[in-house]
Amino acid sequence: MNQKRDLIPEPAVRRLPWYLAYVHLLRERNVEYVSSTQIAREIKVDASQIAKDLSLIDIKGKTRIGYEVPLLEHKLEEFLGFRRGHRAVLVGAGSLGRALMQDSGLMQYGLEIVAAFDVDPRLIGSERSGIPIYDVGRLDELCGPLDAAIGIVTVPVEHAQATADALIVAGVKAIWNFTPYRISVPEDVVVTNTSIYAHLAVMYNRMS
Amino acid sequence: MNQKRDLIPEPAVRRLPWYLAYVHLLRERNVEYVSSTQIAREIKVDASQIAKDLSLIDIKGKTRIGYEVPLLEHKLEEFLGFRRGHRAVLVGAGSLGRALMQDSGLMQYGLEIVAAFDVDPRLIGSERSGIPIYDVGRLDELCGPLDAAIGIVTVPVEHAQATADALIVAGVKAIWNFTPYRISVPEDVVVTNTSIYAHLAVMYNRMS
Numbered sequence: 001m002n003q004k005r006d007l008i009p010e011p012a013v014r015r016l017p018w019y020l021a022y023v024h025l026l027r028e029r030n031v032e033y034v035s036s037t038q039i040a041r042e043i044k045v046d047a048s049q050i051a052k053d054l055s056l057i058d059i060k061g062k063t064r065i066g067y068e069v070p071l072l073e074h075k076l077e078e079f080l081g082f083r084r085g086h087r088a089v090l091v092g093a094g095s096l097g098r099a100l101m102q103d104s105g106l107m108q109y110g111l112e113i114v115a116a117f118d119v120d121p122r123l124i125g126s127e128r129s130g131i132p133i134y135d136v137g138r139l140d141e142l143c144g145p146l147d148a149a150i151g152i153v154t155v156p157v158e159h160a161q162a163t164a165d166a167l168i169v170a171g172v173k174a175i176w177n178f179t180p181y182r183i184s185v186p187e188d189v190v191v192t193n194t195s196i197y198a199h200l201a202v203m204y205n206r207m208s
Numbered sequence: 209m210n211q212k213r214d215l216i217p218e219p220a221v222r223r224l225p226w227y228l229a230y231v232h233l234l235r236e237r238n239v240e241y242v243s244s245t246q247i248a249r250e251i252k253v254d255a256s257q258i259a260k261d262l263s264l265i266d267i268k269g270k271t272r273i274g275y276e277v278p279l280l281e282h283k284l285e286e287f288l289g290f291r292r293g294h295r296a297v298l299v300g301a302g303s304l305g306r307a308l309m310q311d312s313g314l315m316q317y318g319l320e321i322v323a324a325f326d327v328d329p330r331l332i333g334s335e336r337s338g339i340p341i342y343d344v345g346r347l348d349e350l351c352g353p354l355d356a357a358i359g360i361v362t363v364p365v366e367h368a369q370a371t372a373d374a375l376i377v378a379g380v381k382a383i384w385n386f387t388p389y390r391i392s393v394p395e396d397v398v399v400t401n402t403s404i405y406a407h408l409a410v411m412y413n414r415m416s
Contacts, residue, residue, distance in 0.1 A: 013413050017406040021365045021388040028366060043390045081412030082405075099307030109405040110412070149415065157229045158236065174415050176407070180229040182251045192411040196402055197290075197317040198225040199384070203400040204289030204318070205221045207357065207382050 012053045013080075018043050019050065020076040026069050035066035082110045088176070089148040091163045092155035093118040093133050096178055100152065102129040114146050136166075143170035152176045153183070164191075220261045221288075226251050227258065228284040234277050243274035290318045297356040297380070299371045300363035301326040301341050304386055308362065310337040322354050344374075351378035360384045361391070372399075 022042050026034055036054070040047035051061065054072075057079045061067045077083050090097055093116045100106065101113055117136040118124060124135045134142060143151075151167030153160055153175060160181035167175060174190040177183050180198055185191050230250050234242055244262070248255035259269065262280075265287045269275045285291050298305055301324045308314065309321055325344040326332060332343045342350060351359075359375030361368055361383060368389035375383060382398040385391055388406055393399050 008413070010410060010414075013410050014406055017388045017403060017409050018390050021390075025366050044392065045390075080409040081416070082409070084412075086412060095310060095312045099311050102303060103307050104303045105405065106408075109408050111408055150411070158233050174411055176411060180225045182226050182229075182253075184252065190411055190414045192407050192414075194402075194404055194407045195225060196404075197313065198222055199400050199402045200314075200317050200319055201225050201288040201290070202218060202221050203358070203382055203384060203398055204292075204294060205216070206218075206398045206400075208289070 008056050012056055015045060015049075015053055016057070016076055016080055018045070019054070020073065020080065020082075023067075023069060023073045023076065027073050031069050033066045034069055034072070036061060038066070082108070084110050085112050086110050086150055087112050087114050087146065087148045088150035088152055089114060089139070089143060089146060089167075089172070090116040090131075090152040090154060091118075091136060091139070091167065092153065092159075093120070093123050093128065094154065094156075097152075097154035098128050100154065100178075101131050111150070113152065114148055115142060136163075139166050140170045143167070143172065149173045150176060152178070154178045157181045216264050220264055223253060223257075223261055224265070224284055224288055226253070227262070228281065228288065228290075231275075231277060231281045231284065235281050239277050241274045242277055242280070244269060246274070290316070292318050294319050294358055295322050295354065295356045296320065296358035296360055296384070297322060297347070297351060297354060297375070298324040298339075298360040298362060299326075299344060299347070299375065300361065300367075301328075301331050301336065302362065302364075305360075305362035306336050308360065308386075309339050319358070321360065322356055323350060344371075347374050348378045351375070351380065357381045358384060360386070362386045365389045 019039060022039060036047040036050040039050050059075050088111055090113050101116060113131055116131050116133045117139050118133055119136050123133045126133055149172055151172040153163050155163045157179045160179040161183055164175050164183045164185060168189055175185060177191055177193050180195045183191055227247060230247060244255040244258040247258050267283050296319055298321050309324060321339055324339050324341045325347055326341055327344050331341045334341055357380055359380040361371050363371045365387045368387040369391050372383050372391040372393060376397055383393060385399055385401050388403040391399060
């Protein structure tokens with residue numbers, strides 16, 4: 001399965017959550033079967049592309065009937081990793097960091113923030129949404145015992161690289177970077193950039 | 209200027225916030241000049257690409273000296289729209305919605321959430337982070353007077369399309385969609401999709 005995963009191109013992986021969102025709706029409406037043509041109409045992706053994407057993860061529809069909705073939902077969630085608990089630590093319990101700590105949606109998508117770290121003495125020792133906040137100096141000591149493979153970076157931009165470096169030394173395998181800074185990491189570490197402010201720039205630009 | 213903006217390809221617009229993040233650091237360190245080669249080394253984008261991107265927005269460096277740091281920062285912020293107040297309403301004051309309402313970072317990047325809307329009677333009439341929460345039925349009545357051109361969609365996925373439709377009827381020109389649902393809009397409306405959960409899927413996939 002792992003080897004199979006490596007072969008799936010990122011654009012396909014990015015489309016799968018769109019299919020899942022629609023299939024989830026159908027399941028709630030007790031729809032039993034859906035065809036790639038129906039999904040295509042709703043999602044504005046070509047039907048043959050959808051069938052191809054789904055076949056990449058071993059999901060095949062039945063001729064003239066289509067895909068079984070509950071099974072399709074289950075397989076998509078399974079493949080996307082939303083059904084497994086991925087443990088993460090968060091560095092930078094400021095405004096955006098605390099926002100993520102209180103977002104229960106992340107848990108639904110398989111991400112559990114088990115601890116947060118900060119430099120602010122007013123935050124250290126407290127907890128938010130049940131998540132303890134530790135001194136960032138304890139990252140190396142605590143990351144291993146917490147069994148966290150993901151590090152979420154929500155520090156001010158000037159500390160982004162140093163924070164990522166510290167997380168990697170502490171043993172995380174993936175960095176979820178919310179700053180607009182282009183972090184450098186060793187080859188075996190995954191970086192996912194979610195710069196919501198960069199999205200704002202694109203939106204403003206297209207509005208004008 | 210407006211016409212010029214239209215000519216700038218989206219990948220370039222997406223790179224500009226990376227340059228800004230680095231230039232902001234340099235300005236804080238009182239660095240006066242920076243060359244595209246230096247930016248390139250830090251950001252891992254080709255130096256000629258950087259020079260090209262910056263020239264697209266009329267920023268030219270001086271030979272052998274480079275770009276004036278404070279001026280470069282100012283021009284990037286200006287072009288990216290981070291220095292203007294863009295008024296937005298948010299629909300769906302659940303976990304993610306409230307997280308965005310308390311994120312002061314958005315304001316720094318020129319986005320002001322002036323009101324939120326929800327269906328939950330326990331939320332309606334209250335406020336969070338100083339932002340009032342209204343009944344979603346009042347969207348059409350209030351959007352115009354609030355002078356909001358942007359609608360932020362943080363509702364459950366099954367209400368994403370209906371919410372976008374209501375926002376467009378109420379007069380917004382851009383939808384910032386945080387759900388994984390592919391919403392359809394008329395041609396003159398801008399949609400920006402920020403599905404943080406889809407980013408999670410890509411990260412999980414690359415980790416395994």
